[in-house]
Amino acid sequence: MSVLMVSGTGTEIGKTVVTSAIAAAAVAAGRSVAVLKPAQTGVGPQEPGDAAEAVRLAGPSVTAVELARYPEPLAPDTAARRSGLPTLAPAQIAEAAERLSLDHDLVLVEGAGGLLVHFDESGNTLADAARLLGAPTLIVAPAGLGTLNSTTLTAEALRARDLTPLGVVVGSWPQSPDLAARCNLADLTRSSGLPLLGAVPEGSGTLAPELFRASAPSWLAPSLSGTWSARSFLSTWSPPTFVPTGAPSSPAGV
Template sequence: MSVLVVSGTGTEVGKTVVTSAIAAAAVAAGRSVAVLKPAQTGVGPDEPGDAAEVVRLAGPTVTAMELARYPEPLAPDTAARRAGLATLSPADIADAARELSLHHDLVLVEGAGGLLVRFDEAGHTLADAAVLLGAPVLVVAAAGLGTLNSTTLTTEALRARELTPLGVVVGSWPASPDLACRCNLADLPASSGTPLLGAVPEGSAALPPSRFRTEAAAWLAPALAGTWSQESFLTAWAPPGPVGV
């Protein structure tokens, strides 16, 4: 696996911190890593974007690349049109990822929002770029109520396009999860048809970068160069028995 596409089930689910953790674990395992953010929205010209945040957390050896930046926090196609700027095609994204893969062991392509957010006037999405790359897609999901539906819809959309959903990582696992979070954790593998590959603790982005890099592998499964165990995590956070039982 030289290119991995990272998609969320929606906005604010923890894509960037999960991408950072994967990058940190891969670097710790001796791999060279690049992160590609095709479209950065809602960030000014001199502000650090998501790719820069990955470098901050995962370390300066990570190569960061952005293809386009749009000032308003909207879907890339909408943000580009409103700003009078050019949109991105799937080929633009795939070509950039392939070029980075020539010089790096792992290229992480971080999407914008959910899988089917439009990137251009023709309605192309991150999924179309993944098809061109023949790359697996990691799904970053929320922990709470509603995540079973959004995660399952995302994995079904991937399979409908003959893409491989590598697995699901919970982007922000709360320190005190409620009943919905704990039940969702147990139900996500069956609902989505994919394994759980990690859970990043809530607030991890606020850790000192050195500590983030040290701890990242413990949040991710071996498929992502980590040491996290789905079985152990599910056992630790198993929901209580039904009321009346």
């Protein structure tokens, strides 16, 4: 796996923090990493974008590339139209990722918002770039109520396009997870049919970069260069299964 698309169920759900963690874990494992943010919206010309944030957190060895920047915090196609700037075609995204993969072991491509946000006037999305690249897509998902539907919809949208959903990473695992978040750990896998590949603790994005880098492998599964175990995470957090008192042990007669 040399190119990985990092998408998610929406905006502000932790794609950049998860991308940074994957980059940090890969660097710690001795791999060279590039982060490609094809379309950066909602930041001014001098402000750091998501790719720069990944370098800040994961370290200066990471290459950051941005292809287009639009000032308004909108879908790339809308932001481009409103600012009179050119849109990005999926081929441009794929070419940039392929070029980076020539001299990096891992290229992380962070989408804008959720999977089906339009990048151009033809309605092309990150999924179209993933198809050109033949790259798997990671789904970053929120922990709490509502995530089962949006994560499963994203997984289905990928499968409907003959793309490969790699798995799910929880973008921000609360310090005090509520019942929904705890139940979702098992239900996310059941509902989406995808493995859980990590959970980045809430607040991680505000850690000192050195601590972020040292901790990142413990948030991610071995397939993402980490040491995190879904099994032990679930055994820590999943609520006990309800066994009704006095109920028959098998559902005979049902």
